[in-house]
Amino acid sequence: MGDSTDDGPRPLVTDPFDAVPALVPLRDAAWDGDWAAVRAFFEGIATDEAAGAENLSLAAALLAGVERTEWFLEKAVQDRPADPLPRTLLAERYIHLGWRARGRGPAESVSWDAAQQCHERLCKAELLLIEVCAEQPACVPAWTARLGTARGLGLGQSEARRRYDRLAEHHPHHIRAQSLLLRHLCPEGDGSWEAAHGFAEECASAAPDASHAGVLVAEAHLAHWTALEGAEADEYLRSTTVRDELLRAARVSVLHPDHRRDWHWTDSHSTFALAFSLGGHVVDAAPHFAALGDTVSESVWRNVPDWRTRFTEYRATAAQATH
Known part of the structure; x- marks a missing residue:
């Protein structure tokens, strides 16, 4: 992967057209x-x-x-x-x-x-x-x-x-349609967290192994985290329950042995990398950063303050934790 060249850090690839x-x-x-x-x-x-x-x-x-x-x-x-x-x-x-x-x-x-x-x-x-x-x-x-x-x-x-x-x-x-419906099911869309998480888990369980459906679980947890404040937000993604759900979702989707890189790969790995990193689960974030390299989905990370710096810092931390 690597974070830099002899001339300094490599720029991040954020254009989805360049990623595919x-x-x-x-x-x-x-x-x-x-x-x-x-x-x-x-x-x-x-x-x-x-x-x-x-x-x-x-x-x-x-x-x-x-x-x-x-x-x-x-x-x-x-x-x-x-x-x-x-x-x-x-x-x-x-x-x-x-x-x-x-x-x-x-x-x-x-x-x-x-x-x-x-x-x-x-x-x-x-x-x-x-x-x-x-x-x-x-x-x-x-x-x-x-x-x-x-x-x-x-x-x-x-x-x-x-x-x-x-x-x-x-x-x-259909992963994009499921992601759009998930937003309706969150409290912001007059839904509930129970409905949102339930739908995400349902989609991940029903989809064939190695599909992208597992990312919906991460999307739901990130949406939930965004709605919280202060200590409650800090602790939410750190919980072992959330971590275990994220791990299961990643294993049946983008980390499944039969998964093949396709047009959705940047968004999916970016979402898991962000969720694990915000929760402090740096080792779990590592395979997603390794897959991403210098590529990242801006639409996933842009709600994090100074997200480019945070991405490179989280990526370096994950790499160090696995060596």
């Missing part, structure tokens, strides 16, 4: 505003029966984060009004823009203008997705995106669960 070389052509096509190349990329994903639905949803979410993509996606929707792909991708972009307008602070800190911008963009996305799901009931990426709009528009747990169930009819172990 197979995704680079999608980013290049987006930068060029090349709809034909974007469409060809997604059509290529769809031919992979084993990972197609998972990768379609992930690629759609990553494309949504590339700047100014709405320009050529809106034109693609106009040119191909019956095609579900451009509408789904444009909806994902509108969702991204909506959450960006709102910001990441608590609801009480969001200005009226920001909240209104977010609402308007999510409504535009929802209208597109309603059409797609009505025409293509098995369109998993569209149902996945609708879990995001359900949360942003405050449509409630029952509606979110209905959307997830429709998706699960076609893909019962």
